[in-house]
Amino acid sequence: MLAQRGNPxxxxxxxxxxxxxxxxxxxxxxxxxxxxxxxxxxxxxxxxVHKGQIIGLIGPNGAGKSTLLNLxxxxxxxxxxxxxxxxxxxxxxxxxxxLGYMPEHSAFIGGYSAKATLRYHAALLGLSRDAVATxxxxxxxxxxxxxxxHRPCADFSQGMKQRLALAIAIMNHxxxxxxxxxxxxxxxxxxxxxxxxxxxxxxxxxxxIISSHRLGELERLTGDYLFMHRxxxxxxxxxxxxxxxxxxxxxxxxxxxxxxxxxxPASKVLSVTDTELVIGLGxxxxxxxIVCDLAKGGARITGVLMQSENIEEVxxxxxxxxx
Amino acid sequence: xRAYELIKETFFRGSYIWIVHVAWLTIYGVYWWxxxxxxxxxxxxxxxxxxxxLPLALSAGILGDDIASGRICVLVTKPFWWGxxxxxxxxxxxxxxxxxxxxxxxxxIALHTLTRRGSVEGIGPWLLATWxxxxxxxxxxxxxxxxxxxxxxxxxxxxxxxxxxxxxxxxMGYMGPQAPKGVFxxxxxxxxPPFELLFKFANGDxxxxxxxxxxxxxxxxxxxxxxxxxxxxxxxxxxxxxLTRRQFxxxxx
Numbered sequence: 055m056l057a058q059r060g061n062p063x064x065x066x067x068x069x070x071x072x073x074x075x076x077x078x079x080x081x082x083x084x085x086x087x088x089x090x091x092x093x094x095x096x097x098x099x100x101x102x103v104h105k106g107q108i109i110g111l112i113g114p115n116g117a118g119k120s121t122l123l124n125l126x127x128x129x130x131x132x133x134x135x136x137x138x139x140x141x142x143x144x145x146x147x148x149x150x151x152x153l154g155y156m157p158e159h160s161a162f163i164g165g166y167s168a169k170a171t172l173r174y175h176a177a178l179l180g181l182s183r184d185a186v187a188t189x190x191x192x193x194x195x196x197x198x199x200x201x202x203x204h205r206p207c208a209d210f211s212q213g214m215k216q217r218l219a220l221a222i223a224i225m226n227h228x229x230x231x232x233x234x235x236x237x238x239x240x241x242x243x244x245x246x247x248x249x250x251x252x253x254x255x256x257x258x259x260x261x262x263i264i265s266s267h268r269l270g271e272l273e274r275l276t277g278d279y280l281f282m283h284r285x286x287x288x289x290x291x292x293x294x295x296x297x298x299x300x301x302x303x304x305x306x307x308x309x310x311x312x313x314x315x316x317x318x319p320a321s322k323v324l325s326v327t328d329t330e331l332v333i334g335l336g337x338x339x340x341x342x343x344i345v346c347d348l349a350k351g352g353a354r355i356t357g358v359l360m361q362s363e364n365i366e367e368v369x370x371x372x373x374x375x376x377x
Numbered sequence: 378x379r380a381y382e383l384i385k386e387t388f389f390r391g392s393y394i395w396i397v398h399v400a401w402l403t404i405y406g407v408y409w410w411x412x413x414x415x416x417x418x419x420x421x422x423x424x425x426x427x428x429x430x431l432p433l434a435l436s437a438g439i440l441g442d443d444i445a446s447g448r449i450c451v452l453v454t455k456p457f458w459w460g461x462x463x464x465x466x467x468x469x470x471x472x473x474x475x476x477x478x479x480x481x482x483x484x485x486i487a488l489h490t491l492t493r494r495g496s497v498e499g500i501g502p503w504l505l506a507t508w509x510x511x512x513x514x515x516x517x518x519x520x521x522x523x524x525x526x527x528x529x530x531x532x533x534x535x536x537x538x539x540x541x542x543x544x545x546x547x548x549m550g551y552m553g554p555q556a557p558k559g560v561f562x563x564x565x566x567x568x569x570p571p572f573e574l575l576f577k578f579a580n581g582d583x584x585x586x587x588x589x590x591x592x593x594x595x596x597x598x599x600x601x602x603x604x605x606x607x608x609x610x611x612x613x614x615x616x617x618x619x620l621t622r623r624q625f626x627x628x629x630x
Contacts, residue, residue, distance in 0.1 A: 121626075127454050130624040147456050155454040161446035165389050174386070177378035178455040186378055222451060 071102035071138075072152075072230055072261045073126055078135035080121050080285075095121040097285040098135075103263065105229075108256050110272035111265040112365070113282035114373055119265040120158065122282070123232050126263065127155045140229055154228030158235045158265075160219035164208030168199055168218050171207060175222045193221040198247060212239030220248070224255065231255065231262045237271055249274060273365045281372050288372060302341060304331040304348065305357035317351040318344075335360070379457060380465055387439070387469025397434045398477060401426065405481050409488055409495060419485075419496065420503040420579055427478055428510030429570070433535055435473055436518040438528035439466055440620070445527050450625050460617040467512075467519050467613060474511035478504050499581070506579035509605040513570040516609045520616025523623060541565045542572070571608060574601045 080096040096118045103109055111119045124130045125137050128145030142148035162171050172193050176186040194203050197217045202210065210218070216239050223231060237245050252262055252275055266272050272279070281289040306313065306329050314326045324332040333344060338360065345358055363371070388394060408422055440463070443449040453459055482497075482504055489497045514534075522530040545565050566573060577583055583597035595603075 124450075124626050127450075129450055129453065130626050147458065150454055150456040153454055153456075155451060157447055157450050159447050160451070161443075161448040163386065163390055163448075165392065174382045175451070175455070177382040178452065178457065180379060180457060183378060219451075 070104055072105050072140060073101075073103040073263070074138045075099055075101045075122075075126070076136050078122070078125060078137065079133050080118075080125060080130065081133045095285050096125070096132075099285075099287050100135075101280065101287065103230075103261055105261055106256055106259050107278055108252065108262045108264065108276040110269075110276050110279045110365075111263060111282065112267075112269060112272065112279055112369055113288075116284075117282040118285040119282055120234060121285075123155075123234055123263065123265055126230075127153065127232055152229035154223035154225070154231045156219045156223035156231075156233045156236055158238070160215050162207035162210075162215070162218065164206060166207055167204045168207065168210075168214075168221075169194065169203045171218060172221060172225070176225055179226050181226065189225050193225055196224075196251070197221040213241055213244055216240055217244065220251075224251075227258075227260070229259075229261060231260055233262065233264045233266075235266055235268075236264060237266065237268050245271065269365045269369055279365065281369070283372070300335050300338070300360060300362040302333045302335055302344060303357075303359040303361065304333065304345070304353070304355060305329060305359075306331060307354040307356060309353070313348065313351060313353045317347055317353070338362075379461065380468075383462060383465035384469040384472065387435075387466050388473065390439075390442070394435060394473075397431070398473070401431055401434075401477060402480060402484065406484055406488070409485055420499070420506075420576075423478075423481065423503055424507050424510065424572075424576060424579065427474070427481065428507040428575070429514055429538075429572070431477065432470065432474060432511045432515035433518055433531040435470055436515050436522065437531040438522065439470070439519050439530075440522040441525055441527045441530055444523075444625065447625075453625055459621045463519065463523075463613065463617045463620050467516055467616075470515040470519070471508075471512050474508055474515065478508055478511070499579075502579045502581070505602075506575040509602060509609075510570060510572065510575050513605055513609045513612065516612035516616065517570060520612050520619065523616055523619040538569060541569060567604075568608070571601070571605045575605060578602070 078096055078099040079094070082093045082095055099118075099122065111122065113119055121130070125132055126139060126144055128137075128139075128149065131145070137144035139149040140152040163174075166174065169190060172190040173186055176189040179189075181189060194200060197220060199214075199217055199221065202214055207215070207218070216236065220233070220236060223233065237248055240248060249271070252264075256262060264272065264275070279289070280287055301324055308328055310326050310328045310331050314323050314331055318331075318333065322333050324334050326332070331348075335341065341358075341360055345355070349355060404426065405423070409419075412418070438445075440449070443452070449462075452462060482500055485495070485497050485500060489495050518530050518534050521534055525533055542565065578598055578601040583601065
């Protein structure tokens, strides 16, 4: 399991965690006199992320996703709590050795080409002249940037900027990769390439935390999610997906209403007509028992279809539960 | 490699940097050609433009632009001490100042040699004083750029320093040379970029005077240079402390 709420437990788990957050709270103080009270962007968040995991950070706008990423990246300081990256306090030079970060809005020196920008960032990593050249060429090839490697960044489209930002983030093989809306502005080919690249990085042991509103894309990458709402972690891990497995559509010859009333608790029935029953599922393992009970109760079943809840539906359900 | 890239960046961070350089040399050349300056007119001109206005123009948004655009967010996740960003950018500015002043001197000497007009006498001390003032002003402006968004660091500094000196000259004007040296006047004189001290240094006003503190005595010229360098270091340390303690974020989502 990737995340915990409240106090993290288990010493072994703490040791293995690549990113560890303990009771993180972040409050933004309003500096101007007369402005409204401080905004609590993150409240008592604890989590552990392990090597080789991809975590999807999801939640509505203002949930605290970027704040959490910024805290892990060391860009901001927590009001309370602590973050460690690769066993070192976030913001320390040691922690930043294993970190790659891609912000939502990337900015570059307009006069620099993609190649010059990559060279610049490789140099900031403290690499030797040869290593800088190798890393630069490798990144250009990996992110398919050959076509625009020599064009100035000022002329870049959003998709080109995203590729360049991602190339900068994955330079020198970081242990932890923090991505804020990485697929923004990418064309379908770019999205597929991004997905393949992230899977490749995961397989090589890189821990990836992605904040994204593109839930369909996230679903193809991972089953591990961190759902945030108003600065708190509401649901985490694959529990999101198993908390409500979906729904079961049962086609009947007739008598749907009567069967539903007689055999099923009202809370389980999502909709009912004379010839169709839609039943909410808490766990897919319930299906054989439900079908068996319905048949024993006299239902003449002509078809059964189980529909799993996708991440988008889970997201909407979790949001609706909280509003 | 890191130092090289961070210094190089100060030259290429915006096309307006090159416009500033070309504008400065053009203004300088035109001034020389039209007014055929003798000392100290020449000194006043190069001192004010090169020591104060040039660093303000070159350091506009030197960190504030990156902070406002969010570019700094990627820089500060790289594994090095954040103070290096400040130090190398200031070094880059200082280099730009030195190159510009050397070019200005070459231009003046060339024009003087070719036309036998104007004067290049005492050009060395003036250029040294200008470069020292350039460094102090650039350090103050860079430090301000850590906390002031975009290019407003230079504008703010221009307004504050101009106002400060205006108030001081008003006080002196009303109360005469016997005016008591209040805290404000002393503050402006010793803690702001050392215009007056460096001007006197370059103009040769100190002659062979010495500054005596207790049993130690140093020529005032040297004391003036040390004072200027100390101020540059103090401004820089303040900027580095601000930068390393700063938080960087564009979104609160």
